[in-house]
Every structure is written in structure tokens, then in C-alpha cells.
Amino acid sequence: MSIFSVFSRNGQNPQDQQVQNDSTSSAAANSTEPAMDSAQPMQQLPSSLVLDQLQTGGVSDFLSQVDFASSQLNPVASPSGIEYLTIEDGPANAGGVVPSRGWSDDLCYGTGTMYILGLSTGGAWGFVEGVRSHHGHNFKLRLNSVLNSMTRRGPFVGNSLGVLAMFYNTINYVIGSYRGTRDQYNSIGAAAISGMLFKIGGGPRASIISGLICSGVVGTYHACITAYNSHKESSSVDIASLSSPSEPQLASTTSA
Amino acid sequence: MRGADVSRDPCPWVILNDAGGAFAMGAIGGGTWHFIKGARNSPYGERFRGGVNAMRARGPIIGGNFAVWGSMFSTFECVLKGIRQKEDPWNSIGSGAITGGLLAARGGWRAASVSAVFGGVLLALIEGVGIAMSRAFAQQPPIVAPPPPSSQ
Numbered sequence: 478m479s480i481f482s483v484f485s486r487n488g489q490n491p492q493d494q495q496v497q498n499d500s501t502s503s504a505a506a507n508s509t510e511p512a513m514d515s516a517q518p519m520q521q522l523p524s525s526l527v528l529d530q531l532q533t534g535g536v537s538d539f540l541s542q543v544d545f546a547s548s549q550l551n552p553v554a555s556p557s558g559i560e561y562l563t564i565e566d567g568p569a570n571a572g573g574v575v576p577s578r579g580w581s582d583d584l585c586y587g588t589g590t591m592y593i594l595g596l597s598t599g600g601a602w603g604f605v606e607g608v609r610s611h612h613g614h615n616f617k618l619r620l621n622s623v624l625n626s627m628t629r630r631g632p633f634v635g636n637s638l639g640v641l642a643m644f645y646n647t648i649n650y651v652i653g654s655y656r657g658t659r660d661q662y663n664s665i666g667a668a669a670i671s672g673m674l675f676k677i678g679g680g681p682r683a684s685i686i687s688g689l690i691c692s693g694v695v696g697t698y699h700a701c702i703t704a705y706n707s708h709k710e711s712s713s714v715d716i717a718s719l720s721s722p723s724e725p726q727l728a729s730t731t732s733a
Numbered sequence: 734m735r736g737a738d739v740s741r742d743p744c745p746w747v748i749l750n751d752a753g754g755a756f757a758m759g760a761i762g763g764g765t766w767h768f769i770k771g772a773r774n775s776p777y778g779e780r781f782r783g784g785v786n787a788m789r790a791r792g793p794i795i796g797g798n799f800a801v802w803g804s805m806f807s808t809f810e811c812v813l814k815g816i817r818q819k820e821d822p823w824n825s826i827g828s829g830a831i832t833g834g835l836l837a838a839r840g841g842w843r844a845a846s847v848s849a850v851f852g853g854v855l856l857a858l859i860e861g862v863g864i865a866m867s868r869a870f871a872q873q874p875p876i877v878a879p880p881p882p883s884s885q
Contacts, residue, residue: 575742575746582750584757585750585757586750586753588752588753589749589751589754589756589800589804590749592797592800593749632794636794636797637793639753639756639793640792640793643760678786
């Protein structure tokens with residue numbers, strides 16, 4: 478039963494008060510306990526009586542009964558006050574544009590981004606190649622040659638990058654869950670393994686070279702991210718040191 | 734927006750998600766399919782090698798075809814959401830039909846309309862199964878206790 482219920486409002490009867498305290502403190506709020514109501518017969522309150530009580534009582538005696546202290550509102554609540562829910566243990570990684578909900582989101586977004594990136598890059602490559610080629614003398618033949626080279630290069634680059642990203646994200650998740658941490662060594666190792674897997678049909682030498690290239694790309698990316706973050710931190714420290722002298726003045730004026 | 738689905742990501746980004754999910758599904762499923770097919774078509778002693786070769790040759794292509802379908806579908810679904818300003822199963826049915834029609838556009842009007850109807854029916858089946866599943870597994874609403882008896 479809520480405190481704000483009309484039924485718990487009239488506290489003239491001590492037994493009523495008992496009922497109210499019990500119902501606010503126990504979880505079984507609306508249970509019709511026979512021990513409490515054995516003296517009086519069970520009876521539904523008519524709506525006209527509720528209206529009467531509402532009109533005669535007013536708000537003031539209702540508010541006088543309500544104590545907004547959280548320790549009395551809910552005995553389960555901690556003595557320090559209200560606990561707020563935090564979203565820190567919700568999304569695994571909130572750094573990107575859309576917070577990731579776990580490895581499946583990482584896999585889908587990584588693969589999709591790399592596929593569409595590869596499709597557009599390959600399409601642009603094929604477009605340039607088709608424009609530069611000298612096939613065809615009228616417009617229709619030329620357009621056909623450009624379209625042919627675009628549809629040859631675009632899906633090839635897109636499929637290759639998509640498969641690479643799929644390998645990379647899966648292996649990165651497996652390594653991360655095996656080691657228990659998420660850091661840049663995971664992703665460099667995952668890039669090496671996925672590059673080697675990607676070129677496994679071309680012999681050991683091509684496979685190792687491809688793994689080295691992939692891990693080099695990912696390592697460069699992580700180095701750039703780290704450098705950018707440290708640069709941003711240092712610049713923000715500079716701004717903070719520039720704007721910090723106002724704080725002691727404010728403190729001294731307020732204390733004096 | 735009416736009836737927004739909070740389990741999916743906001744609209745321009747969900748295209749990447751759908752493309753990636755479709756690519757992974759197609760690449761893994763198509764790779765398995767062509768591994769088995771290539772292994773069955775190879776002579777004894779070359780079964781594994783033939784399967785791996787077929788998987789490497791055909792798996793990414795099927796993944797790419799799936800990804801094109803998924804990204805076009807998701808794009809048209811976002812467009813329909815933006816135009817209609819509400820989210821209901823008709824969005825995905827319509828975008829399935831548009832995607833199917835557009836992808837078969839090279840085959841002429843007849844092939845395009847057959848493919849559009851096929852895409853719409855397929856998405857309607859998927860949506861119907863999803864609605865039926867969510868109804869079957871939906872939680873019952875909590876039982877509301879009766880008002881307490883008065884002790885007059």
C-alpha cells in the first residue's frame with residue numbers, strides 16, 4: 478500500500494496506524510492478513526465515503542503524515558540515502574558513435590563498416606581505372622567499360638575487407654575473453670592471426686607477410702589513438718592551468 | 734516517433750550493423766555450404782583441399798550478396814521510417830519488397846515485380862513469426878491486488 482493511498486490517510490484509530498506502519502514496512506503490502514482484520518469484518522469502502530474523507534480531510538493532515546526521509550520510506554534503502562543506478566556496467570564499450578552491446582555488436586559493426594568502406598573504395602578504384610582505360614569510342618561503350626571495372630573491383634575489395642574484419646573481430650573477442658582484458662596487444666595479435674588466416678592459401682611466406690601488414694596497420698592505428706589522446710590530455714591540462722587561478726580567489730572570497 | 738524499437742540502434746548507424754550481420758551470416762553459412770559442396774565434388778584424397786578451395790572462392794561472394802541485400806533493406810527501412818514517422822511491420826515489409834524489386838531490376842518489369850512480391854512475402858513471414866514469438870514469450874502482466882479492506 479502506498480503512503481499516498483486514500484485508505485491510509487485517517488490515523489485517528491491506533492489500530493489503523495498499526496496497519497499503516499506494517500503495510501509500509503513490509504513487502505506484502507496489500508495482503509489481507511486475517512490476524513489484523515479479524516476484529517472487524519472485511520468490507521469494501523464505498524466510493525462516497527472516500528469522497529467524503531477526501532473533501533473533509535484536505536491536504537494538510539495528509540502532508541503532515543508524510544515523511545520524505547528515505548530511511549523511513551523504504552527500510553531496505555541504505556542508511557546513506559538513495560542509491561542511484563549507474564550505467565557503467567551496461568554497455569561494454571561506450572566510446573564509439575553507438576554504444577556497443579557486446580561482441581556481436583562489435584562483429585556486426587566492424588564487418589559492416591569495413592564492407593561498405595571496401596565497396597566504396599573498390600568502386601572508386603574501378604571508376605578511375607575504367608575512366609583511364611581507352612576502351613570504347615562512343616559514350617555507351619565507355620560507360621559500359623567503366624561500370625564493368627567498378628563492379629569488378631568494388632565487390633572484390635569489399636568482400637576481402639569484410640572477411641578480414643570478420644576474422645579480426647571474432648579472434649579479438651576470443652583473445653580478449655581468454656586473457657580477461659581488452660587492450661591494444663589483443664587487437665594487434667588478432668590482426669596478425671586474421672591476416673595470416675586470410676592469406677593461408679598462398680603459402681607460408683605470403684601468409685606471414687599478410688599477417689605482418691595487418692598487425693602493422695592495427696599497431697599504427699593504436700599508436701595514432703594513443704598519441705591523439707595524450708595530445709588532447711596535455712592541451713586540456715594547459716587550459717586547466719590557465720583557468721585555474723580563479724578558483725582560490727573564489728574560495729577566499731566565500732570564506733571571508 | 735511512435736512505437737520506437739529500443740532494442741535496435743538509431744537509424745543511420747543501424748545500416749552498418751545490418752550490413753555486417755548479413756555479411757557474417759552469408760559468409761559463414763555460404764562458406765560451410767560450399768565447403769561441403771566442394772568436398773563432395775572432389776576426388777578421394779583431395780576432399781579437404783577441394784572443400785577449402787571452394788569455401789575460399791565462394792564464401793566471401795555469398796557474404797557480399799547478403800551484405801548488399803541487408804544494407805539496401807536497412808536503408809529503405811530507415812527511409813520509410815523517416816517518411817512515415819512510425820515504426821511497424823509495414824516498414825520492413827515495404828523495404829523488403831523495394832529491395833527485392835531493385836535487385837532484380839535488370840531482368841525487366843516481370844522479374845522485378847515477382848522478386849518484389851517474393852521479398853515482401855518473405856519479410857511479412859519473418860515479421861509474423863517475430864510477432865507470434867514475442868506474444869508467446871511475453872511476460873504476463875503482474876496481478877493487481879485488490880484494494881485493502883477498511884477497518885471501520
